[in-house]
Amino acid sequence: MKAIITSCASLFVASTLSRKVESSTKQGTAILIALGLLFGGVTAASSISGKKWQAPATEAAKKNPVAASQTSTAEGQKLYTKHCASCHGPSGDGDGSAAAELGIHPARLSESRSQSEGALFWKITTGKKPMPGFGTKLSETDRWNLINYIRTLGGKQAGQ
Ligand code: HEC
Numbered sequence: 418m419k420a421i422i423t424s425c426a427s428l429f430v431a432s433t434l435s436r437k438v439e440s441s442t443k444q445g446t447a448i449l450i451a452l453g454l455l456f457g458g459v460t461a462a463s464s465i466s467g468k469k470w471q472a473p474a475t476e477a478a479k480k481n482p483v484a485a486s487q488t489s490t491a492e493g494q495k496l497y498t499k500h501c502a503s504c505h506g507p508s509g510d511g512d513g514s515a516a517a518e519l520g521i522h523p524a525r526l527s528e529s530r531s532q533s534e535g536a537l538f539w540k541i542t543t544g545k546k547p548m549p550g551f552g553t554k555l556s557e558t559d560r561w562n563l564i565n566y567i568r569t570l571g572g573k574q575a576g577q
Contacts, residue, residue: 470524470545472536479535483561485568493566496559500551501526509570521547527571534564 483489498507504519506512509526516523529537541560544550551560 470540472532472539476539477533477536479533479538481534481538481561481564483558483565485565489562489565490569492559493562493564496555496563497566500555501563504548509567519547523548526567529567530571534561534568537564537567 497505502513503515504511504513504521504523505526506516506523509529511523511525513523538560541555541563542550542552544552555563
C-alpha cells in the first residue's frame with residue numbers, strides 16, 4: 418500500500434511540475450526532473466514493498482575467503498543435499514519436495530549469479546521465513562563451501 422502511495426505521489430509531483438514550466442527551454446529540465454522523481458518513486462516503492470530480498474550493502478561486499486577448489490565444492494554439495502535440496506531442488510531450480518508440500522516457491526539458486534557471494538552468504542546466514550537461517554547450524558567455512566557449490570549450479574564455473 419505504502420508503495421502505491423509513494424509512486425502516486427511522485428507521479429503527481431512530476432505532472433504538476435511539468436505543467437507549471439511552460440517555456441520550451443525549461444521544459445527539457447522539467448521533464449528531466451519529472452523523470453527523476455518518477456524513477457526515485459518507483460525505486461523507493463520496490464524497496465518498501467519488500468518483494469525483493471536484499472542483503473545490506475556491507476554484507477554484499479564481503480569476499481569469499483574459501484577458494485572454489487574441488488574439495489570445497491564437493492563439501493558444499495554434501496551440505497546442499499542434506500540441508501537445502503528439499504526446498505531448493507536437486508539442481509537449485511526451486512523444485513524440492515518440501516517446496517511443493519509447503520506451497521512455497523524457493524528462489525532458483527541456479528539463477529542467482531547476479532548476486533555477489535557476500536549477499537548469498539548473508540542470506541544463508543540469516544534466513545527468511547520459511548527458509549531457516551544457518552548461521553548457528555553451519556560453520557562459516559561450510560557456508561562458503563555451499564556458495565562455491567551453488568556457483569556451479571546452472572552449468573556455470575565456480576569462483577567467478
Ligand atoms: C524450508 C525450505 C528452505 C530450505 C531448507 C532452504 N531454503 Fe533457501 N530459500 C527458501 C525460500 C522460500 C526462499 C525465498 C525467500 C524470499 O525471497 O522471500 C529462499 C531463498 C534463498 C536464497 C536467496 C536467493 C535469492 O535469489 O535471493 C539463498 C541464497 C538460499 N535460499 C540458499 C539456501 C541454502 C544454501 C540452503 C541450505 C543450507 C537453503 N537455502 C535452505 C526456502 C528454503
